[in-house]
Amino acid sequence: MKLWTRFKTAHGRFGFGVLQNDQILEYRGDMFAHPLPTGATIALTAVELLPPCEPTKIVALWNNYHALGAKLGKSAPVHPLFLIKPASSLAGPGETIRRPQAYAGKIVYEGELGIVIGKRATNVSVEAAKDYILGYTIVNDVTAAELIEQDPNFAQWTRAKGCDTFGCIGPVIAQGFDWREGAVVTRLDGVERQNYPLADMIFNPWEQVSRISQDMTLLPGDVIAVGTSIGVGSMKEGATVEVSIEGIGTLTNRMG
Amino acid sequence: MKLWTRFKTAHGRFGFGVLQNDQILEYRGDMFAHPLPTGATIALTAVELLPPCEPTKIVALWNNYHALGAKLGKSAPVHPLFLIKPASSLAGPGETIRRPQAYAGKIVYEGELGIVIGKRATNVSVEAAKDYILGYTIVNDVTAAELIEQDPNFAQWTRAKGCDTFGCIGPVIAQGFDWREGAVVTRLDGVERQNYPLADMIFNPWEQVSRISQDMTLLPGDVIAVGTSIGVGSMKEGATVEVSIEGIGTLTNRMG
Known part of the structure; x- marks a missing residue:
């Protein structure tokens, strides 16, 4: 399994490479088009990790786990239900989640698997979908x-989920990760709040890529947030949320 | 009033400039950061017009006209209601609107004013909003x-409006346009279907930029589609839709 990471050095240089223990083997070129190793190795402690890719959009699914759908009494959808979190919402590993100035209400975490698109995908079949996925984050x-639910006529999913720093992704893109065996574990200030199997997804990653690519073209670096399951909860200022998937790692963000 | 346009020449060169009658006065640099005239003039007939900007997101409003809200029996919202059309949905003037392969249902036009953001906007006041608008398209x-309404639990606004070629914008960005005097006129195959005053907006452009910038950062070239009013209707294959706003021009797209 290859773990791709993007980083910024102490000198402000941007780069990317493959994480190996506490070292990054640097690559050059385009992460999505045959990148080449530079031969350089950089200590993980010497860099700041960035979001592992720069999506033009994050397609975020709702009601994609049987367990959560059953709990909420919602029937399984016939097509992935989604909204878009814009590029401006992106936050990397370790980045602070910021409350929007004009919003005093409840802010919740939702730990999820993310699919990272590897190449331009339009009208892709379920069978071919695997080839369009670079890896998982x-x-x-x-x-x-x-x-x-603030407006009685229009559910404001985009507004609620599109704020700056509300699209936390990372720490790496795991190439070769098998989602079928995985589980998402979310900890709030060290206490486990979510622990659910990825196998409980209603639309699996290949079905998602196929179906969504029939609605809109997915581009290299675009992310599909596959939806969350039971255990979503409120984050207060100062809280730390760690979302872990064995084989990918742990995404840690603190609310500022 | 300056009319900014982006274009591609017959030789495949991309450029931008100011439209003056049937000529483009070419500029260089960044359209959003003090572009400079090159001195060159290009005949409009010699180029293909592109979308006048490259938004990272199109924020599209719903229920933002008193007349349409009244007709649909919807109360006026207390905050702009919106979804995001992704960059992948972008289409320029003259570009063909394509039906998604997997969708056989009704496709409708909605003629609208578009606000083009001129500089990075976060938590902007209504008073300052004007300074963050480059112009209108x-x-x-x-x-x-x-x-x-396909799913009983989740209105699929993003999916319905996010398909490739469903974000038609252009032909130009009109700098100095006064929306208060304007009207949107939409013609389907030459027959007028929409004709409504911009002054009927619930949230005006300055309020939109202010409010939305409190939800998420707006970037140079981002577009806010301010919502439509009465007269939305179905487009069949082969139909031509022309949306006109005096002072900006006419955006023409044919459904393929």
Whole structure:
């Protein structure tokens, strides 16, 4: 399994490479088009990790786990249900989650698997979908929960989930990760709040890439946040949320 | 009033400039940061017009006109209601609107004013909002109408409006345009279907930029589609939709 990471050095230089224990083997070129190793090795402690890719959009699913759907009494959808978190919402590993100035309500964490698109995908079949996935990352799909139902006529999913720093992704893109065996574990200030198997997804990653690519073109670096399951909860200022998926790592963000 | 345009020459060169009658006065640099005239003039007939900017997101409003809200029996919202059309949905003037392969239902046009953001906007006041607007364009907010209510639990606004070629914008960005006097006129195959005053907006452009910038950072070139009013209707294959706003021009797209 290859763990791709993007970073910034203490001198402000941007780079990317493959994480190996506490070292990054640097690569050059385009992460999505045959990148080449530079031969250089950089200590993980010497860099700041960035979001592992720069999505033009994060497609975020709702109601994609049987367990959460059953708990909420919602029937399984016939097509992935989604909204878009914009590029401006992106936050990397370790980045502080910021409360929007004009919003005083509840902010929740949602630990999720993220699919990272590897190449331009339009009308892709389920069978071919695997070839369009570079790898997998971890997402904290942060949400200003009280905005969603604020208007009686229009559920404000985009507004609630689109704020700056609400699209936390990282720490790496795991190439070769097998989602079928994985589980998402979310800890709030060290206490486990979510622990659910990825196998409980309603639409699996290949079905998602296929279906969504029939709605809109997915571009290299775009992320699909596959939805969350039981255990979503409120984050207070100062709280730390760690979302872990064995094989990918742990995405840690603190609320400022 | 300055009319900014982006274009591609017959030789495949990209450029931008100011439209003056049937000529483009070419500029260089960054359209959003003190561009400079090159001195060159290019005949409009010699180029293909592109979308006048490259938004990272199109923020598209729903229920933002008193007349349409009244007709639909919807109360006026207390905050702009919006979804995001992704960059992948962008189409320029003259570009063909394509039906998604997997969707056989009704596709509708929605003629709208578009606000083009001129500089990075976060938590901007209503008073200052004007300074963050480069100018105005025209939007055809194309929608796969039957997808919206397909799921009983989740209105699929993003999916219905996010398809490739469903974000038609252009032909230019009009700098100095006064929206208070304007009207949107939409013609389907030459027959007028929409004709409504911009002054009927619930949230005016300055309020929109202010409010939305409190939810998420708006970037140079981002577009806010301010919503549509009465007269939305179905487009069939082969139909031509022209959306006109005096002072900006006419955005023409044909459905392929």
